[in-house]
Amino acid sequence: MSCYRYTILNSFIYLLLAGYSYGQDKTALDSLMLQKESRSLPVKIKALNELCRIYTGTDNDKAMYYSGQAIQNAIKSKDALLIAHSQNRLGTICDYRGVIDSANINYLAALKIFETFDDKSGIAMVYQNIGVMYYFQNDLDKAKDYYLKAIHLRTETNELDYIAKLQNNIAVIFRRQKKYNQAIDFYHQALAIKLKFSDQEAIANAYSNLAEAYSYKGVADSASLYLKKAITINEKINSKINLAGNYLQLAEINQDGGDLINARLNVLRSIQYATEAESNDILYNDYELLWNVDTLEKDFRSAVINKQLASEYKAKVFKDDKAKAIEKLNVLYETEKKDKEIVSLNAEQERKRIQRQFLILGLALTLLVLIVTAVYFKKVKNKNKLLSFQKRDIEDKTALLNQQATEIAQYRTQMNPHFIFNALVTVQKFILKENKFNAAHYLTQLSKLMRLTLYNSEKEYITLKEEKEFLDFYIEFEHSRFENLFTYTFNLDDNVDEENILIPPMIIQPFIENAIKHGLSPKNGEGTIEILIKQETDIHKTPFLLLQIKDNGVGREAAKKQSNKEEGHRSKGLSITINRVRTACHVNKLDDANCVEIVDLINDEKEAAGTLVKIKLPLIENF
Incomplete structure (x- = not known):
């Protein structure tokens, strides 16, 4: 199995979390920009949440800003359902950025409101987002349980598109658990729904997923059949990235079956489309497979060339992954700052609200001293309890943010400059002694150690x-x-x-x-x-x-x-x-x-x- 196929399946899961189904064309964005300035709070809040969804994953600073604005206006509107939708959206951003505790807090708060109003679509939406959260923590059984709960509610509300996506996600879980028959069954259920709509790309992806499952099961004929169906659709809609993946999968099936001629032809087609789509990941897998075919055919000269190309694309993939990891640490730091700003904003609004209430009570005291005095003390007592509860809540959130800040600082200081300096001095010593082998070996070990440190620090x-x-x-x-x-x-x-x-x-x-x-x-x-x-x-x-x-x-x-x-x-x-x-x-x-x-x-x-x-x-x- 190739690394590429596993990447496609996981990507589809994450798209469900982030909600990418909206094309970022200028007309639509301009419309949302106008709506967010509307005097109607419901229109404004919905536009802000939609902008937040669109920018999640592409411009996280904008996404967090729009989320903060949505929550602020939702609180101002006093509309519980708008608050719930805004908290659910904030949860998806926190989950996307890896701040799991904050994501869970917002999801559960939104879920409680939706359950109060018996909003089945809202409850299902939170269930599927919690399922995605557990999926990326590798708790596959919990993820599956939440997906099934969401399917039950989506069936009651007859939301077929969401049901198909959830069925696909359950199939991915079964595929990862090597339960291929169950995976194929859920993929077929998702395909049956998608065939009722005109979304050709979704149908092509469904065929690709079925081919994937049959390939893992070892049924090459069925895998090839569904891949060819996917290729036919992807050629019509000119989806170069999907065509590159389809031809790579087909080439792997050819190679496993000993058909090296077709394996070479299909991997060359994959290289053509992957080059046009600028996909380093697929190109790395293409040249690895081509190297293997050359080796089997004993064309060692071509094998050396293709192995070198595979190594070059692998380095590019690692460089991209490293940049993403560093960006993730920066994003976590920015998330912490935004969370503090939201907490501070809510506390300021609460303070002003309490001041207004005390002013009203003061005016009432001048009219009805005896009666209002009793009411006043009762309300003060209740307010003190509320303030005490809110204070504890803020302290708990502050402790959580401090914990996250400590972890971020630890990641950034893990390989400290003093350690790296000593390591480079050691390399210099080897070089001065003309021990080039030890110097090269030591540098390789240092690179592996730094890479392993960066990999562990993401978790x-x-x-x-x-x-x-x-x-x-x-x-x-x-x-x-x-x-x-x-x-x-x-x-x-x-x-x-x-x-x-x-x-x-x-x-x-x-x-x-x-x-x-x-x-x-x-x-x-x-x-x-x-x-x-x-x-x-x-x-x-x-x-x-x-x-x-x-x-x-x-x-x-x-x-x-x-x-x-x-x-x-x-x-x-x-x-x-x-x-x-x-x-x-x-x-x-x-x-x-x-x-x-x-x-x-x-x-x-x-x-x-x-x-x-x-x-x-x-x-x-x-x-």
């Missing part, structure tokens, strides 16, 4: 197994740098499931780096680093994860003296990591004051014998 949580793999790679890297200065062990208790227990990414690495730099580097003799992870419970019988990092270095006191003699950059990565741990403990109601404990070890002669770091983390399981 809110990773498994213990992924953290261990990262640490093993990092330790191997440091061994090259310090010429095997130390040994390293990583142990898990029997009750710790490394594949299903989740922790925030790169929690352990800063402590290991600190141990190597300040504890083991100045030490005479072989150093050791031992990591132990086990599951324990606190005094309230709440389970938590205990991480222990132990070294036999010179100890903190000696390291501090050495550090005071040195000048230059000092990384804040360790303090940021400790704050991340404390925030995680606080949010999950663990004792955050004792979440990080650093113990100085001494031997029988009362001499420093290293350092022991104990970290408590909430027990989060991926089931």
